Amino acid sequence: METKQISKAVIKRLPRYYRYLGELMEDNVERISSNELSKKMHTTASQIRQDLNNFGGFGQQGYGYNVHYLYTEIGKILGLDTIHPMIILGAGNLGQALANYVDFEKRGFKLVGIFDVNPVLEGIAVRGLEIQMLSELPFFLKENNVEIAILTLPKNKAKEMADILVENGIKAIWNFAHLDLETPDDVIVENVHLSESLMTLSYNLSKYRQEHVE
Amino acid sequence: METKQISKAVIKRLPRYYRYLGELMEDNVERISSNELSKKMHTTASQIRQDLNNFGGFGQQGYGYNVHYLYTEIGKILGLDTIHPMIILGAGNLGQALANYVDFEKRGFKLVGIFDVNPVLEGIAVRGLEIQMLSELPFFLKENNVEIAILTLPKNKAKEMADILVENGIKAIWNFAHLDLETPDDVIVENVHLSESLMTLSYNLSKYRQEHVE
DNA sequence: TAGATTGTTAATCGATTAACAATC
DNA sequence: TAGATTGTTAATCGATTAACAATC
Numbered sequence: 415m416e417t418k419q420i421s422k423a424v425i426k427r428l429p430r431y432y433r434y435l436g437e438l439m440e441d442n443v444e445r446i447s448s449n450e451l452s453k454k455m456h457t458t459a460s461q462i463r464q465d466l467n468n469f470g471g472f473g474q475q476g477y478g479y480n481v482h483y484l485y486t487e488i489g490k491i492l493g494l495d496t497i498h499p500m501i502i503l504g505a506g507n508l509g510q511a512l513a514n515y516v517d518f519e520k521r522g523f524k525l526v527g528i529f530d531v532n533p534v535l536e537g538i539a540v541r542g543l544e545i546q547m548l549s550e551l552p553f554f555l556k557e558n559n560v561e562i563a564i565l566t567l568p569k570n571k572a573k574e575m576a577d578i579l580v581e582n583g584i585k586a587i588w589n590f591a592h593l594d595l596e597t598p599d600d601v602i603v604e605n606v607h608l609s610e611s612l613m614t615l616s617y618n619l620s621k622y623r624q625e626h627v628e
Numbered sequence: 629m630e631t632k633q634i635s636k637a638v639i640k641r642l643p644r645y646y647r648y649l650g651e652l653m654e655d656n657v658e659r660i661s662s663n664e665l666s667k668k669m670h671t672t673a674s675q676i677r678q679d680l681n682n683f684g685g686f687g688q689q690g691y692g693y694n695v696h697y698l699y700t701e702i703g704k705i706l707g708l709d710t711i712h713p714m715i716i717l718g719a720g721n722l723g724q725a726l727a728n729y730v731d732f733e734k735r736g737f738k739l740v741g742i743f744d745v746n747p748v749l750e751g752i753a754v755r756g757l758e759i760q761m762l763s764e765l766p767f768f769l770k771e772n773n774v775e776i777a778i779l780t781l782p783k784n785k786a787k788e789m790a791d792i793l794v795e796n797g798i799k800a801i802w803n804f805a806h807l808d809l810e811t812p813d814d815v816i817v818e819n820v821h822l823s824e825s826l827m828t829l830s831y832n833l834s835k836y837r838q839e840h841v842e
Numbered sequence: 843t844a845g846a847t848t849g850t851t852a853a854t855c856g857a858t859t860a861a862c863a864a865t866c
Numbered sequence: 867t868a869g870a871t872t873g874t875t876a877a878t879c880g881a882t883t884a885a886c887a888a889t890c
Contacts, residue, residue, distance in 0.1 A: 421880075421881070423880095423881070423882095424881090425828060425831055425832075426824075426828060428827070428828075428831065429821070429823070429824035429827040429828060430821075430824060432827065433806065433824070447846080447847060447848085448847075448848075449847080455808075456808075458882075458883060458884090459847095459883095460882075460883050460884065460885090461881095461882065461883075463847095463848065463849065463850085464849090464850085464881090464882075464883085466849095467848090467849060467850075471848080471849065473847075473848050473849080474847080474848070474889090474890060475846075475847050475848040475849080475888070475889045475890045476845070476846045476847050476848075476889070476890045477846080477847070477848085477890065478846085478847065478848080479848090491831065491834075492827045492830055492831045492834070493827075493830040493831055493833060493834030494827065494830065496834075498830060498833070506725075507721070507724055507725035507728045508722075508725040510721055510725070511720070511721035511722040511724070511725040512822075514721050515822070515823075517806070517823050518823065518826065521823070521826075521827070523826060523830075561833065562829065562830075562833070585833065585836065586829055586832070586833045588825070588826060588829055592647065592731070594669075594670075600836070600840075602829060602832045602833055602836060604825055604826070604828055604829035604832070606820070606822065606825055607643070607644075608726075608729070608820065609643070609729075609731055609732065609735070610640075610643035610644060610647070611802070611818055611820050612732065612735075612737060612802060612818070613642070613643040613646070613706045613707075613708065613735070614639060614640060614642075614643060614818055615776065615800055615802055615816060615818035616706055616707040616708065616712060616737075616776075617639055617642065617705065617706045617707055618639075618800070618816045618818070619707060619712070619775065619776070619799065619800045619816055620705075620706070620707030620710075622799065622814070622816060626814075635856075635857070637856095637857070637858095638857090661870080661871060661872085662871075662872075663871080672858075672859060672860090673859095673871095674858075674859050674860065674861090675857095675858065675859075677871095677872065677873065677874085678857090678858075678859085678873090678874085680873095681872090681873060681874075685872080685873065687871075687872050687873080688865090688866060688871080688872070689864070689865045689866045689870075689871050689872040689873080690865070690866040690869070690870045690871050690872075691866065691870080691871070691872085692870085692871065692872080693872090
């Protein structure tokens, strides 16, 4: 089944809509118009309507959007209505931080394994899971249903492990390593390049200084 | 001084150029053409030349770009040639993980303070810095030169602290909290919304499944 | 019904790619 | 010099915004 191609820009905005709708629900707001929402989100009503209409007509003329309904629908679109078993490769500071993110489990992202190379870490429990050695990974992948692998290993190790993940049929990698993974087309890679984000901040700061101090 | 407006898309790509050029330097590559680089980076030579020419003519006809020179110049553009004193607000898992990121210090991002609300953490050393109480933050900001504040606090606390940061003249916030900070125009906010990144991955996974399994 | 607001088409704006003259 | 490759202008493509008929 081939679905209509939806632009990356739209997809990147969906989680933000989801977040705002969640907040509206917390505030017991029942319905909202694209215009009101656009003001809250500092965007245009037109963009909101265009974005949502990629997925269906969730609103009603003269009424707007039902907050709860829209929240649920966007949740479905984002795949938050199913459980996603995840493993973490790299039990360093970042790996452990991600393991302890409560929000993820709430949204269906369920941690089922955590791995590292460092023998010192073996057996230490993180969020109720004992850290395993990366050498056990291929066996683990064959025995367990894993959807998403989180890569928080150093560059070289990350590259090596990505190959093993692909060989064992993993189709989604959340990559925190400072490299672009070379994976087949059917493997989904979502990168979080923290240092690049910090450099962007640094750029904006420098530019601001140049424009205002001199 | 008003500089020509450079699009966000271009700026977001700069750190990636910087990373690739760094790798080329490690491999002792002296010069590279936009065409070669475009193949490595899976982009177009045209885009590379356009991007770079926003900042100046770094190349030479018939020769290409000198890797070391271009690396240095992009570093300067990104503000990596100066020291940026940073503080971390929130000494939880993520805060500590970021504190221990070796790469940051290498690029001039120098951690000078780490804060939390939890009294249990007070005085515990992270990367040689004792965790301080957030109540001491305003005083600390008055006494010390701080450029960047890293926010790894929960939502509510983050909102509150952002106001204190702004009041005390902080001009750059690296925000990991799950909210959009409402700050004055002259405050630069760079968001890292991890859960939104994970949802994007989840969306792509769901879409892939729909297109291929059914 | 009248007013509000969507869904959707058309217009505009911006970003990417192509092309090529300039020049090393 | 001839070949290579940039810097830059022009063409294309895509995304955002505006407008408005449809309809609740």
